[in-house]
Amino acid sequence: MRFAGLVLGVLGLLVSHSSEAEAGRRACRLWNCGGGYQCFDDCSCAPCGPVCEPAYQDVECTVMVPQTCYETRKIMTTQYTHETRQRAVTYYEQVPRTMTRQVSYTVCDPVVQERTVPYCTMRPVYEDVQVPYSYCEPVYEQRTGVRPVCRHVYEDVPYNYTVMIPRTEWHTATRRICQMQQVTEMRSVCVDRGCWEEQIIGPSCCSNQCNPCGNCCVNTCCRPVTCRVWKPAIVEEQVPVTVCRPVYVDQEYQYCTTAYDPEVRTATRRVCRTVTENQEFCYTVCRMVQRTATRTVRTCRYIQETHSRVEQYTVMVPRVVTREEQYTVYECVPHQQMVDYTVCVPVCVEKEIQVPVCRMVPQTVVRRVPVPCTTCCQPNCACN
Secondary structure, eight states: OHHHHHHHHHHHHHHHHSOHHHHHHHHHHHHHHTTTOOOOOOTTSOOOOSOOOOEEEEEEEEEEEEEEEEEEEEEEEEEEEEEEEEEEEEEEEEEEEEEEEEEEEEEEEEEEEEEEEEEEEEEEEEEEEEEEEEEEEEEEEEEEEEEEEEEEEEEEEEEEEEEEEEEEEEEEEEEEEEEEEEEEEEEEEEEEOOEEEEEEOSOOOEEEEEOTTSOEEEEEEOOOOEEEEEEOOEEEEEEEEEEEEEEEEEEEEEEEEEEEEEEEEEEEEEEEEEEEEEEEEEEEEEEEEEEEEEEEEEEEEEEEEEEEEEEEEEEEEEEEEEEEEEEEEEEEEEEEEEEEEEEEEEEEEEEEEEEEEEEEEEEEEEEEEEEOOOOOSSTTOOOO
């Protein structure tokens, strides 16, 4: 991409400094002969001769370079100024005023009075009374009884028991075991025995052609373009491989078992028997005997008596009283007052600011460009 951009830039430079035919010939030579190829062209492009050695020359050209500068410009901006103004504000004041009014209320006066009230009283009277009562008196007696008693009797009793006597026995048996045995086998393996080859990609033809202007070019050829290409050759080969194969072999081995022989033995053990016997014993019995007796009890009884007495009690008698009282009434009185307040007033002001401006400035630069090949196949061709 960079090379194509450079070529396009040089083409534009050549077109600006020469005629169209000369520019076409130079562009053709630069395009066809700059890469080292032999080619032919039409009337505006003379054929190139053998491959030229690359040559370069310095060419001055003018390019436009962006440059940023700052300019002073005037703009209109809005600024706010504070301004003090006055306005009338109405406020209300609470003015107290004292007034008099008649108030009637009820008052209760206490009045003491007398009255006769009857009442009853209870007078206690005590008396001695003979009261019979019954009670139980315990009587203890000794008695004899018979009860069964269990007694333990121990005896030695013989008994037979069987024990197992262990003995060891050896046996011979056969078992199969797996052994890994190495075996060499031949396997087919694909191997690439290819090689690198030179192949031609570009045109490789030679011909005698004439251009439309009547100029004939003899032995006009293009240089071929070659590249290295890997040519595969798959070959199947036999390769020895060592593998492990399982082999099963019969093997004798001995193992041990334990057998048991029964044997009867005699032993003696102690046995406990329970014997029931009758045994006499003495015990005490408590018997309750009911008795009757008399006792003196003092009793109290109440006798009701009626009496009278004079009591004083208080009665509240209502009475209406009138009095004067003063109370306060508040009246709202409006007043006017001038109050200062501040407002923001917008003002248009002209202001200078610095603005960045991008401009294209011409600048002369020196670039190194390749010189086209000037070899021609005929003396009258215009290749220079």
